Amino acid sequence: MKSALCLCLLLLGLQVQAQHTSNLNDEQQEQKILHFPEDHTHAEGENLAHVKIAPSNAEFAFRFYKQVREEAGNKNIFFSPLSIATAFAMLSLGARSNTLSELQKGLAFNLTEMEEQEIHEGFQHILQLLNDPHREVQLSMGNALFIDKRMKLLQKFLDDVTNFYYSEAIPSNFQNSPAALKEINNYTETKTHGKIVRLLESLSPDTVMVLINYVFFKGYWEKPFNSLSTRDEDFLLDAKNSVKVKMMHQHKTFNVHRDEKLSCWVVEIPYKGNASALFVLPDEGTMSQVEDVLLKETVSNWMQSLEERNIYLDLPKFSISSSYDVKSLFQKMGVTEVFSGQADLSGIAENALLKVSRAIHKATVDVSENGTEAAAATAIEVVLLSALFPSPPHIRFNRPFLMMIVDKTTHSILFMGKIVNPAAKEA
Structure with missing residues (x-):
């Protein structure tokens, strides 16, 4: 009987303290565009390895979103x-033959365009850049392998996961399931600053290894919303139903794009540091048509079309959590063998037939003003009388909208989602 390898994907959440951009200098204007570079002719050396895998990671992000969307219904x-991509790319180091091919295809990597080594070097560089302690955004990403003491990993696999993914290898006694479970949950709780307290509720009796990936992000808006302006307003769930939310307000200059073809507004709100949030507000009744064309090309076009505009912005405060059965989603995306009795994970351990039994992903996001600092601040703004000029557009995120958190240093989409009901805590 094959042993089970339990793959748990943990994502921790975004603590957003909110705001937007005023006058961008030339350097910031250059940084506002999120590229998914297609031309790799100049991508030489390890320092640009992350650039080469950026298009594939973006392609995977939108493929996975479409799969989640089919099952989410009216949920956030x-x-x-x-x-998710990092965890499965790390797992692929131990995959062979068709199992490996399925994983690579599922992650949108085309081996005619890049070598397998370049994929792992790309993730290696992303981890280096994201974990840079000198960044203004608080961002950490890491991996861990909890390994049964009876199982001996192949040295090459251990070397590769340590070298490319900076993974910790932690010996565990899975025969003592309660102790192993506590150890894993304590680890993830610590790494996610207490945000995820119980990643796993149980362990299968056959579990011999648990792979963990975590991401923690805390970003402060370049200019915070004034909490004194936040007030209760209606958020329209659909044509007939609404919920009360805390709505934040701002009248400032943002990078904005109006996509007339897709009937939606796109607003970029930058964080301190080289990251930003992209909020997409479809016109009433057009969410599906926007989601249908949610591709890396669409988002690249939006980002390149952004222009500074003075607008009135309403954005709800919200705090939501989501949990996904990635195994089920991957199987529907054509990645099946790694979860089956035909799995070839022979590159992981000596004399052990392995398969992935579970793949879990949890995420949480918190969007708010910039806390007490903003409440204590006083600002006097002088504006031109609007009678002389067209009134600035009023973009109200008071109905379902899309959001993405992008890291411009690595050209990566860190988080993405759809907010259907800001008042619902659990998806």
């Missing part, structure tokens, strides 16, 4: 495509 969606 929020996940980290980068977390």
Whole structure:
């Protein structure tokens, strides 16, 4: 009988303290565009390895979103495509033959365009850049392998996961399931700053290894919303139903794009540091048509079309969590063998027939003003009388909208989702 390898994907959440951009200098204007570079002719050396895998990671993000969307119904969606891709890319180091091919295809990697080594070097560099302690955003991403003491990993696999993914290898006694479970949950709780307290509720008796990936992000808006302006307003769930939410307000200059073809507004709100949030507000009744064309090309076009505009912005405060059965979602995306009796994970351990029994992904996001600092601040703004100029557009996120958190240093989509009901805590 094959042993079970339990793959748990953990993403922790975004603590957003909120705001937007005022006058961008030339350097910031250049940084506002999120590229998914297609031309790799100049991508030489390890320092640009992350650039080469950026298009594939973006392609995977939107493929996975579409799969989640089919099952989510009227629920909020929020996940980290980068977390999921990193975990399965790390697992692929031990996969062979068709199991490996399925994983690579599922992650949108085309081996005619890049070598397998380049994929892992790309993730290696993303981890280096994201974990840079000098960044203004608080961002950490890491991996861990909890390994049964009876199982001996192949040295090459251990070397590769340590070298490319900086993974910790933690010996565990899975025969003592309660102790192993506590150890794993304590680890993830610590790494996610207490945000996820119980990642796993149980362990299968056959479990011999648990792979963990976590991402933690805390970003402060360049300019916070004033909490004194936040008030209760209606958020329209559909044509007939609404819920009360805390709505934040701002009248400032943002990078904005109006996509007339898709009937939606796109607003970029930058964080301190080289990251930003992209909020997409479809016109009433057009959410499906926007989701249908949610591709890396669409998002690249939006980002390149952003222009500074003075607008009135309403954005709800919200705090939501999501949990996904990635195994089920991957199987529907054509990645099946790694979860079956035909799995070839012979590159992981000596004399052990392995398969993935579970793949779980949890995410949480918190969007709010910039806390007490903003409440204590006083600002006097002088504006031109609007009678002389067209009134600034009023973009009200008071109905379902899309959001993405993008890291511009690595060209990565860290998080993405759809907010259907900001008042619902659990997806």
